[in-house]
Amino acid sequence: MVAARFLGTASGHLERVVGALPAAGSLSGRSILPIGRFRPNFILSTPPLGGAGRRGVRAARPTRAAMGGGDLFALDFDGVLCDSCGESSLSAVKAAKVRWPWVFEQVDSAMEEWIVEQMYTLRPVVETGYENLLLVRLLVEIQIPSIRKSSVADELSIQDILENWLKLKPTLMDEWQEDRESLVDLFGRVRDDWIENDLSGWIGANRFYPGTADALKLSSSETYIVTTKQSRFAEALLKELAGIDFPSERIYGLGTGPKVKVLQQLQQMPQHQGLTLHFIEDRLATLKNVIKEPALDKWNLYLVTWGYNTQKEREEAQDISRVQLVDLPDFSKKLK
Template sequence: MGGNLYALDFDGVLCDSCGESSRSALKAAKIRWPWLFGQVDSAMETWIIDQMHILRPVVETGYENLLLVRLLVELQVPSVRKSSVADGLTVEAILENWSQLKPIIMKEWDEERDALIDLFGRVRDEWIDNDLSGWIGSNRFYPGVADALRFASSQLYIVTTKQARFADALLRELAGVSLPAERIYGLGTGPKVEVLKQLQEMPEHQGLSLHFVEDRLATLKNVIKEPTLAGWDLYLGRWGYNTEKERAEAESIPRIQLLDLSDFSKKLK
């Protein structure tokens, strides 16, 4: 026995998808709230995309990008404000307080998570159908990652809140990697802690060293809370969607190892 199993987050660990997710969210927001964009010109759209790169660390699931786009418009255009939190709000404050802001705006805008997830997925599907090369080109794998995946000697699983069909398409088109469908745990397969429990219980994984690489500190902290997951080595990717403050906090947590991109690629190989 022996060997290694790596459970890998997708966005922020393997792939920088911020350009694509921000543009898809803008397209979807225009469909969901067309009245909101009457006063949004191309310059403001560019500003929104720029701010979305700053705010990306707060996004756990893709649909949240739509909420962020709308909130950014409300910051800039007081006449369209429907939320109590927008007045005086800054991008920095959103970054610090997103977990408190999100339920407030969902309620005040009368939005439902599943409907936003469906819309976000539909917009991406239409972009892929109409302009595959444009959609693919809005994503990029981090340097060295594609080769590391292709030549990995470890057992690899993708554990992501991205819809599996999009992760699979990007693995194939950008990285030249074809993983069996049962190795990609995407949106709808349950919380990541539950997926890790499933993976460690599989008979074929007994005796393997277990590693989980993530770029969200909150997710790693959730794993630490689960006593049954004590056997996993946990890594926070420095290159991913996290902040300097989160990286500093991670350094104070014994279970978490901070990982540089070059070391990550070496580990997979």
């Protein structure tokens, strides 16, 4: 089973069906994006779908902690284990069409392709998935002045967004009269709808970074996932794409509290006493929040070199004594 298929068109060129971009105001329908400059690297074949007992799905190995001593790893999901930028961008376009159908009346497939391309560049500013919807609408307003409802879109560049997102986000929420919970709920419902109607397409719009799935499968350390992604989506990708039957109680997703609070909970658990603590992230801002908490001084902190961060952030991290840069080969070695 593959996650994408190719169709011949009247003009003779090939087009790839990537997910299902609905008509404005709906949760269904299909859209065909031309290959063009669209990044194909997240379109993968998926393993056979099915339950936890199917071939290829592995349960976690016994941990070293069970034998005394050892390590505890708290891993971010998006940007550390999984490259979900393709799926989250497409889901955001779907959701934005539902939320603001009038905004997309002048948006054609070429502009949709441009939007998804820009989302790769902008992904480092996203902390929680619903922010993708705001970015999608902002990109449309940048391109189409006649539909602007925000005061910030005029002459705004992609670099401006990267450098000022924390200031732009509350302005957009206020001027568009949006609330966080409604956007979070919509983003989740759109993903659920995509999964229900096209599971292989949704799975195939994600990919695990090279070696990360194997490292997680083979790890004998105490391992948890601490993410701002809704837990059910992380669990589905681990099972269906990576072939890992990861315990749901070890996934701390959206709604379980800030990551600093989750780390405090993990280190206070009786079964974790005496373990060496490691937190691996792709967002430098999150690691800085951990550093601000004296109660978390025992955590070894790592910024990955392959996730959703910028060269500038990686250079900054090199000057922070608590933060270590880690590349993919070292990541796999650490989890053993």
